[in-house]
Amino acid sequence: MPKIVNHDQYREDICKKCFAIFSKKGYASVTMREIAREADVSTGTLYHYFPTKQAIFEQMFQYIAPENVAQTLGQYTQSMKLEEKLNQFTHFWGTYKTYYQNILLLLIDFYRNSDTGTAQQVIDRIAMFYINEIAKYLELPIEIAELMFTFLTGIVYHIMVRPETVSFEKLVGLFNAIVLEYQQQH
Amino acid sequence: MPKIVNHDQYREDICKKCFAIFSKKGYASVTMREIAREADVSTGTLYHYFPTKQAIFEQMFQYIAPENVAQTLGQYTQSMKLEEKLNQFTHFWGTYKTYYQNILLLLIDFYRNSDTGTAQQVIDRIAMFYINEIAKYLELPIEIAELMFTFLTGIVYHIMVRPETVSFEKLVGLFNAIVLEYQQQH
Amino acid sequence: MPKIVNHDQYREDICKKCFAIFSKKGYASVTMREIAREADVSTGTLYHYFPTKQAIFEQMFQYIAPENVAQTLGQYTQSMKLEEKLNQFTHFWGTYKTYYQNILLLLIDFYRNSDTGTAQQVIDRIAMFYINEIAKYLELPIEIAELMFTFLTGIVYHIMVRPETVSFEKLVGLFNAIVLEYQQQH
Amino acid sequence: MPKIVNHDQYREDICKKCFAIFSKKGYASVTMREIAREADVSTGTLYHYFPTKQAIFEQMFQYIAPENVAQTLGQYTQSMKLEEKLNQFTHFWGTYKTYYQNILLLLIDFYRNSDTGTAQQVIDRIAMFYINEIAKYLELPIEIAELMFTFLTGIVYHIMVRPETVSFEKLVGLFNAIVLEYQQQH
DNA sequence: TATGAATGAGGCTTCATTCAT
DNA sequence: AATGAATGAAGCCTCATTCAT
Numbered sequence: 001m002p003k004i005v006n007h008d009q010y011r012e013d014i015c016k017k018c019f020a021i022f023s024k025k026g027y028a029s030v031t032m033r034e035i036a037r038e039a040d041v042s043t044g045t046l047y048h049y050f051p052t053k054q055a056i057f058e059q060m061f062q063y064i065a066p067e068n069v070a071q072t073l074g075q076y077t078q079s080m081k082l083e084e085k086l087n088q089f090t091h092f093w094g095t096y097k098t099y100y101q102n103i104l105l106l107l108i109d110f111y112r113n114s115d116t117g118t119a120q121q122v123i124d125r126i127a128m129f130y131i132n133e134i135a136k137y138l139e140l141p142i143e144i145a146e147l148m149f150t151f152l153t154g155i156v157y158h159i160m161v162r163p164e165t166v167s168f169e170k171l172v173g174l175f176n177a178i179v180l181e182y183q184q185q186h
Numbered sequence: 187m188p189k190i191v192n193h194d195q196y197r198e199d200i201c202k203k204c205f206a207i208f209s210k211k212g213y214a215s216v217t218m219r220e221i222a223r224e225a226d227v228s229t230g231t232l233y234h235y236f237p238t239k240q241a242i243f244e245q246m247f248q249y250i251a252p253e254n255v256a257q258t259l260g261q262y263t264q265s266m267k268l269e270e271k272l273n274q275f276t277h278f279w280g281t282y283k284t285y286y287q288n289i290l291l292l293l294i295d296f297y298r299n300s301d302t303g304t305a306q307q308v309i310d311r312i313a314m315f316y317i318n319e320i321a322k323y324l325e326l327p328i329e330i331a332e333l334m335f336t337f338l339t340g341i342v343y344h345i346m347v348r349p350e351t352v353s354f355e356k357l358v359g360l361f362n363a364i365v366l367e368y369q370q371q372h
Numbered sequence: 373m374p375k376i377v378n379h380d381q382y383r384e385d386i387c388k389k390c391f392a393i394f395s396k397k398g399y400a401s402v403t404m405r406e407i408a409r410e411a412d413v414s415t416g417t418l419y420h421y422f423p424t425k426q427a428i429f430e431q432m433f434q435y436i437a438p439e440n441v442a443q444t445l446g447q448y449t450q451s452m453k454l455e456e457k458l459n460q461f462t463h464f465w466g467t468y469k470t471y472y473q474n475i476l477l478l479l480i481d482f483y484r485n486s487d488t489g490t491a492q493q494v495i496d497r498i499a500m501f502y503i504n505e506i507a508k509y510l511e512l513p514i515e516i517a518e519l520m521f522t523f524l525t526g527i528v529y530h531i532m533v534r535p536e537t538v539s540f541e542k543l544v545g546l547f548n549a550i551v552l553e554y555q556q557q558h
Numbered sequence: 559m560p561k562i563v564n565h566d567q568y569r570e571d572i573c574k575k576c577f578a579i580f581s582k583k584g585y586a587s588v589t590m591r592e593i594a595r596e597a598d599v600s601t602g603t604l605y606h607y608f609p610t611k612q613a614i615f616e617q618m619f620q621y622i623a624p625e626n627v628a629q630t631l632g633q634y635t636q637s638m639k640l641e642e643k644l645n646q647f648t649h650f651w652g653t654y655k656t657y658y659q660n661i662l663l664l665l666i667d668f669y670r671n672s673d674t675g676t677a678q679q680v681i682d683r684i685a686m687f688y689i690n691e692i693a694k695y696l697e698l699p700i701e702i703a704e705l706m707f708t709f710l711t712g713i714v715y716h717i718m719v720r721p722e723t724v725s726f727e728k729l730v731g732l733f734n735a736i737v738l739e740y741q742q743q744h
Numbered sequence: 745t746a747t748g749a750a751t752g753a754g755g756c757t758t759c760a761t762t763c764a765t
Numbered sequence: 766a767a768t769g770a771a772t773g774a775a776g777c778c779t780c781a782t783t784c785a786t
Contacts, residue, residue, distance in 0.1 A: 003749055003786060010749095026298060028214045032777060042751045047778065049749095108294055111347050112212060124348040146352075147360050154340030161297050162310040166332075174333055181371060182364045218760060228768045229761085239760065398670060400586045404781060414747045415782085425781065480666055483719050484584060496720040519732055522724075526712030533669050534682040538704075546705055550740045557739060561765060561770060568770095590756060600772045605757065607770095751783075762772075 011049050014039045015060040023102040027057055027109035058114050061107075061122050083180055085138050090172040093152060097168070101160045104153065144179065151175055197235050200225040201246040209288045213243055213295035244300045247308045252315035269366055271324050276358040279338060283354070287346045290339070330365065337361055383421050386411040387435040390428065395474045399429055399481035430486045433494045455552055457510050462544040465524060469540070473532045476525070516551065523547055569607050572597040573618040581660040585615055585667035616672055619665075619680050641738055643696050648730040651710060655726070659718045662711065702737065709733055 017039040021030055032053055036043045050056045093100070107126075111119045127149065135145035158166045203225040207216055218239055222229045236242045279286070293312070297305045313335065321331035344352045389411040393402055404425055408415045422428045465472070479498070483491045499521065507517035530538045575597040579588055590611055594601045608614045651658070665684075669677045685707065693703035716724045 003747095003784095005749065031775085043778080044751050044780085045749075047780095048751095051778095053777070105294065105298070107347065108291065112291070120348055120350060124351050127344070127348055128351070143356070143360060147357060147364075150340040150344050150352075150357060151337045152340070153343055154336040154338070157339050157343070158313070158336050161293065162306055162313055164306060165310050165314070166336075170329070171333060171336060174329060178333075178364050178368045182367055185367060217758085222769095230763085230768050230770095231766080233761070234766070403779085408748090416747050416749095416784085417745080419782070420745070477666065477670070479719065480663065484663070492720055492722060496723050499716070499720055500723070515728070515732060518724075519729060519736075522712040522716050522729060523709045524712070525715055526708040526710070529711055529715070530685070530708050533665065533678055534685055536678060537682050537686070538708075542701070543705060543708060546701060550705075550736050553743060554736045554739055561768095563770065589754085591754095601757080602759085602772050603770075605759095606772095609757095611756065747784105747786085749783105749785090751781105753780100755779075756777090758776075759774100760772105762770105763768105764770090765768085 007049065011059060012063045014041065014046070014049060015056070015063040018056065019060060019064050022057065022060065022109075023106055026105060027113050054113060057110065058118065058122070061110060061126070082138065082140075082183060083176075086176045086180065089134070089138060090176060094168050094172070097156070097159060100156045104156050104160070140183070144183070148175075148179065193235065197245060198249045200227065200232070200235060201242065201249040204242065205246060205250055208243065208246065208295075209292050212291060213299050240299055243296065244304065247296060247312075252312045268324065268326075268369060269362070272362045272366065275320070275324060276338075276362060280354050280358070283342070283345060286342045290342050290346070326369070330369070334361075334365065379421065383431060384435045386413065386418070386421060387428065387432040391432060391436055394429065394432065394481075395478050398477060399485050426485055429482065430490065433482060433498075454510065454512075454555060455548075458548045458552065461506070461510060462524075462548060466540050466544070469528070469531060472528045476528050476532070512555070516555070520547075520551065565607065569617060570621045572599065572604070572607060573614070573621040576614065577618060577622050580615065580618065580667075581664055584663060585671050612671060615668065616676065616680070619668060619684070640696065640698075640741060641734075644734045644738065647692070647696060648734060652726050652730070655714070655717060658714045662714050662718070698741070702741070706733075706737065 018030075018035045021034055021038045025034075032043050032046060035053070035056060036046050039046070046056065050059065107123055111123065114122075131142065131145045131149045134140070134148055135142045138145065138148075140148075155166075155168065155171055158171075159168050204216075204221045207220055207224045211220075218229050218232060221239070221242060222232050225232070232242065236245065293309050297309065317328065317331045317335045320326070320334055321328045324331065324334075326334075341352075341354065341357055344357075345354050390402075390407045393406055393410045397406075404415050404418060407425070407428060408418050411418070418428065422431065479495050483495065503514065503517045503521045506512070506520055507514045510517065510520075512520075527538075527540065527543055530543075531540050576588075576593045579592055579596045583592075590601050590604060593611070593614060594604050597604070604614065608617065665681055669681065689700065689703045689707045692698070692706055693700045696703065696706075698706075713724075713726065713729055716729075717726050
């Protein structure tokens with residue numbers, strides 16, 4: 001009997017193992033040999049489980065992203081007032097800056113290198129997950145959460161490409177103030 | 187008798203000519219042959235003026251002045267009330283969606299493929315140009331303009347990668363409402 | 373308790389089962405996985421019974437008896453006159469065109485991929501079977517049957533590679549006429 | 559200025575140079591590196607002139623086959639009687655056995671590895687060339703020439719795959735006798 | 745025995761870069 | 766200066782074969 005393998009489980013393992021290298025180098029400049037090395041298998045094995053490099057990349061998101069996200073977001077402690085929550089939340093977000101930057105770059109690579117429709121679906125699923133978590137935690141309407149998430153995406157981008165000029169704290173503080181004020185009016 | 191050529195001028199010409207193709211296809215998937223064709227020279231000539239493909243890409247941003255990238259701005263007509271201005275502005279922004287998406291992707295390629303410090307400087311210059319234009323036109327403090335620009339960046343991204351779920355109008359409408367309210371308080 | 377297996381019998385089974393796929397796709401473009409699937413065993417089992425892919429291919433011809441290859445023959449009904457027989461025979465041959473084309477291609481693959489001497493022996497055995505059948509059925513001397521078979525081989529080839537130009541009926545009609553005339557003289 | 563190259567001429571040169579290796583090893587088992595070595599260029603250059611391996615193979619026939627064929631056939635000396643002509647012709651054909659065998663194998667590879675329609679056209683052109691030459695030289699009607707060519711194809715095949723059993727002379731002698739007799743009747 | 749997961753050499757192809765003209 | 770033909774390293778992928786279970 002050959003080694004008993006749960007294919008899906010194995011795929012997931014491989015995906016998890018190569019997340020780091022993709023996250024570090026993006027899509028295009030990662031070679032199959034590197035992926036194989038990272039996943040500690042041969043290139044042949046890679047092709048035993050995935051038809052193409054692109055498929056590895058795509059499935060990686062299916063397996064990794066939601067989990068990582070959940071892991072990342074599940075750390076809030078509850079607090080009472082919206083203002084405090086906002087502060088805690090954005091502070092937290094700031095702590096994971098680099099992580100979110102990598103994800104953002106990776107998602108853009110994903111968008112560039114995959115079938116557009118598929119990419120959009122996958123990315124949307126990830127985004128919706130975030131948005132719902134934000135809404136739940138901050139006890140805000142989903143539209144506001146979506147607004148916040150969109151804005152935070154913008155922040156992640158600008159902090160990455162313009163770190164000298166952009167102050168995360170200032171930007172976020174201003175945004176929080178605006179949201180707070182708006183919320184109090186309604 | 188060699189052709190008299192102003193090297194810098196020639197470089198600038200080439201850069202401008204290949205902006206379109208880079209903006210359309212990104213960095214990695216544009217070949218030197220394509221660049222040469224676009225710039226209407228031979229690959230040999232390309233290497234006479236630039237040491238590498240990456241150098242072309244980097245210098246392109248130097249020659250593509252912010253005004254060029256933002257050439258679509260500056261078409262506003264003035265109107266009185268902030269609300270109207272906001273509406274006009276965001277409507278306008280929405281019209282050029284695809285263009286901004288391409289620029290966003292391009293800048294990310296630039297960030298990925300160039301020296302980080304240089305890329306950040308160049309991108310910052312472009313961003314600041316936009317932000318100042320926004321501040322000037324909407325007669326808003328620069329911090330608010332920065333906030334808006336950051337947010338608009340997020341929108342461009344989300345509209346690109348999640349078009350099924352995200353409504354530009356709704357998102358922007360909500361944002362405008364919030365900004366407006368905030369502005370009236372101060 | 374291991375399964376009791378008659379190895380030779382097992383080999384024969386496998387060979388017979390994969391004849392179809394080889395005949396359809398040729399030697400080179402059939403993979404071991406496909407052979408395994410076709411024979412309803414694992415690739416490991418394949419290698420338990422055969423040392424290489426080539427060995428499978430070679431032994432296949434050993435087990436595929438000439439009668440199998442020529443199974444389509446033997447369906448003739450007897451009729452009296454040579455002319456009628458010729459017509460019936462060539463009509464019949466024409467009906468199985470595609471089948472004979474595949475066999476022809478397969479034998480050429482065999483010739484190319486196997487030890488020349490072995491291939492020649494096997495192919496000769498198959499050919500002789502055909503020729504004898506022709507001689508028997510048409511009641512013609514073996515030399516004439518050989519002539520006919522050689523000619524029919526040529527026809528199979530030309531119909532395959534030049535279907536637009538070659539008319540099976542015309543070619544065969546002419547040939548029959550010639551044979552007939554020759555026969556009547558002797 | 560770069561080296562001045564007549565692309566078509568260069569393509570033809572490359573094709574001619576790699577005819578030998580293809581003719582010796584067939585299509586599938588010839589690698590691009592071998593082709594390059596044979597043509598005395600780099601693999602890159604190969605792709606400068608041909609988009610794929612298949613294209614090289616296909617164009618090789620366009621360039622090579624008619625010419626080689628012509629060269630081969632242009633050696634007849636005229637003689638008076640049909641019988642003598644037939645003898646000379648078939649003798650000649652026998653002399654080039656190996657050459658025709660290679661061509662036959664190669665054409666079958668061509669048929670297998672190219673778009674069917676294209677392959678058929680190319681092969682038909684070659685065949686028609688032969689047939690016309692036969693008709694012209696032997697002063698026979700085109701249908702008889704076609705018949706002969708078809709038959710000769712069959713002979714080439716059988717001599718190749720069954721050399722122990724098949725006698726070229728006998729087969730051809732018999733065929734000549736039949737043709738001769740038929741011709742005298744009409 | 746039987747399985748099929750695992751291997752890795754080697755195939756085709758791409759493309760930034762070099763260099764003879 | 767300008768050209769574009771030529772290069773060859775390196776990428777993705779295939780598949781006959783091996784081997785642990």
